[in-house]
Amino acid sequence: MSGSEVFSHILFALSVGSMALGLMLVLAGAIGVIRLPDFYTRMHAAGVTDTLGAELIILGLILQAHDWQTIAKLALVGLLLFLTSPTATHAVANAAHRAGQMPDLTKFKPKHPRDLNEGEGTK
Amino acid sequence: MDMVNFLVALGLAGAMAIMLARLFAGPTLYDRVLAANSFGTKTVLFLLVFSAIAGRQDAIDIALLYALINFVATIAILKFFRYRSLEIALAQMSLRRAVEGEFEE
Amino acid sequence: MGYIAGLTAVLVVLWLVLSGSYTLSGDHTVLMVMAVLSIAAAVFLTVRMRILDRETVPLAPALSLVVYWSWLGREIVAANLAVLRLIMKPDIEVEPRLIRVPVDLRSGLARCVFANSITLTPGTVTVDIEEDGFLVHALDTSFTAPEGFSDMAAHTDAATDGQRENS
Numbered sequence: 547m548s549g550s551e552v553f554s555h556i557l558f559a560l561s562v563g564s565m566a567l568g569l570m571l572v573l574a575g576a577i578g579v580i581r582l583p584d585f586y587t588r589m590h591a592a593g594v595t596d597t598l599g600a601e602l603i604i605l606g607l608i609l610q611a612h613d614w615q616t617i618a619k620l621a622l623v624g625l626l627l628f629l630t631s632p633t634a635t636h637a638v639a640n641a642a643h644r645a646g647q648m649p650d651l652t653k654f655k656p657k658h659p660r661d662l663n664e665g666e667g668t669k
Numbered sequence: 670m671d672m673v674n675f676l677v678a679l680g681l682a683g684a685m686a687i688m689l690a691r692l693f694a695g696p697t698l699y700d701r702v703l704a705a706n707s708f709g710t711k712t713v714l715f716l717l718v719f720s721a722i723a724g725r726q727d728a729i730d731i732a733l734l735y736a737l738i739n740f741v742a743t744i745a746i747l748k749f750f751r752y753r754s755l756e757i758a759l760a761q762m763s764l765r766r767a768v769e770g771e772f773e774e
Numbered sequence: 775m776g777y778i779a780g781l782t783a784v785l786v787v788l789w790l791v792l793s794g795s796y797t798l799s800g801d802h803t804v805l806m807v808m809a810v811l812s813i814a815a816a817v818f819l820t821v822r823m824r825i826l827d828r829e830t831v832p833l834a835p836a837l838s839l840v841v842y843w844s845w846l847g848r849e850i851v852a853a854n855l856a857v858l859r860l861i862m863k864p865d866i867e868v869e870p871r872l873i874r875v876p877v878d879l880r881s882g883l884a885r886c887v888f889a890n891s892i893t894l895t896p897g898t899v900t901v902d903i904e905e906d907g908f909l910v911h912a913l914d915t916s917f918t919a920p921e922g923f924s925d926m927a928a929h930t931d932a933a934t935d936g937q938r939e940n941s
Contacts, residue, residue, distance in 0.1 A: 562673050569680045571854065572711065576684040578861035579691050579707065585700050586899075587870055588691075590913040591861055592707040594896045595684070598854045603677065603714050607721055618791045619729045623717065623736060627710065630740040632893035634706050639901045639911065641747040642699040649872055649911060730792070 561609035568602030571595060586649040589639055596631035600624070671722055678718045685711045702746055709739030777831045778817060784831075785813045839887070842933035849895055849926070853917070857896040860914060869915045875923045876907045884934040891926055 571594060578591025604624040611617045685708055692704040713736045720728030789809045795802045820826050860868055875892070879885050889900045889908055897917040902909040912918045 565673065565677050569677050571858070572684050572714070573680055574858050574861055575707075576687040578857075579704065580687055581861065581866060582868070583866070584870065585697055585703070586901075586911050587868060587913055588700065589703055589899055589911075590857060590897055592703055593893070593899065594854055594857050594861075595707060596710050597850055597894055597896065600710060600714055604717065606677075607717055610721065615791065615794050616726065616729065619726075619733065620717065622791070623713065623729065623733050626733065626736050627713065628894075630736065631710065632890045634740055634743045635703075636889065636893045636900050637744055637747050638699055638703050638706065639899050640903075641702075641751055642697070643901045643909070644751070645699075647697065647699065649870055733792075 557609050561606045563606075564602050564609065565606030568599045568604075568606060571599035571602065575599060584649065585642060585647065586639070589635060593631070593635050596627065596635070600627050600631075674718050674722045678715060678722065681711055681715045681718065685715070698750060702743060705746075706739065706743045709735065709743075713739070777826045778821065780831050781820060781826065782813060782817055785816060789813065838933045842887075842929060845929055846891055846894070853895045853897050856916065857913060868913055871912045871915055871918050872901070873910050873912060873918050874907050875910050875920075877927065878906075879927065879931055881934060884930050887934055888927055888930045891930060892923070895926075 575591050575593075575595030578594065579588050582588045582591055601624055604620055604627075608617050608620050608624075611620065688704050688708040688711065692701055692708065695701045695704055713732045716728050716732035716735060720726065720732070786809075789812075790796065793805060793809070795805055798806055860866070877885060877888065879888060885903075889903060892898050892900045892908065892910060897913045899911050900908050901911045910923075
């Protein structure tokens with residue numbers, strides 16, 4: 547087995563591992579969006595998929611690309627997702643907060659009543 | 670390699686189906702917007718994987734455009750439901766720009 | 775003037791990467807004319823809208839931001855694993871909290887990068903931005919440690935070199 551063949555096998559293994567990990571994160575985020583009970587907590591689950599899962603799948607595709615133009619375009623899409631997804635998440639959260647939607651802080655473990663007022667108490 | 674990509678595409682389609690379920694079930698507007706945005710991200714990934722399977726370069730360009738439109742559409746929907754109109758938001762923006770311009774000069 | 779040159783260079787590279795044609799022969803002539811026209815139009819409109827400053831063309835802080843991203847990547851991976859563990863538990867036990875994070879960063883760019891970093895790290899999302907701090911929603915009480923936020927703020931400040939926003 548020649549050197550370049552070994553190299554291509556290593557690239558293949560890395561690509562499969564990266565894509566499998568990314569797919570697992572995306573699916574976990576989707577399951578979280580279904581399972582979690584409250585809008586604000588669901589937002590966190592959707593954020594998981596948008597950051598690491600998407601970047602890992604794109605990394606896997608970059609590792610199996612053949613020409614540099616594909617690599618550059620994929621990297622551009624990855625950079626775009628990396629920059630826009632937190633902004634979109636913040637926009638949704640801020641819109642919900644400004645519209646007066648209160649996060650459900652009491653539902654799961656109401657242990658410390660003083661913590662419940664922390665959000666709107668100080669100012 | 671094509672087999673792996675096919676499985677990844679299948680998994681992404683499953684995640685998109687779950688997002689659609691949240692989109693229909695979501696009790697508040699913001700759940701739906703969040704699900705739509707996340708669905709768009711998964712569509713971008715699906716298009717990228719599709720371009721690798723089919724060997725079509727142009728699908729990557731479509732994915733790039735879709736990512737841009739997805740972001741702008743999310744912001745526009747939120748802005749519309751905040752003011753019930755796009756005109757007020759635009760007028761506020763131009764007003765702010767005018768005030769800042771006065772401070773600069 | 776430096777901003778115009780930087781913006782033009784970025785647009786030229788973007789066009790070349792996305793179109794993939796570099797020669798002037800045959801059909802490519804039309805494409806090149808289109809490239810020159812659209813890049814000139816984009817630069818002219820940007821100058822006319824007066825939005826050309828340090829924030830829209832962040833070429834100077836780009837290098838330190840890349841160094842910052844490598845640090846942020848490790849944080850994101852660690853937080854992802856924590857959120858994943860919370861989501862995949864058989865029965866969900868989360869304690870969401872809404873906390874205030876005090877922010878005394880100097881420049882607008884640093885505040886922007888800091889807010890985006892908080893949102894980008896899974897488990898915490900910046901909900902609202904106030905004069906002296908951010909309102910942050912955390913998925914669980916394990917994400918609300920103030921040391922983590924001050925650590926991230928220090929890294930952000932180092933990455934954006936603390937310049938004024940309108941310099």
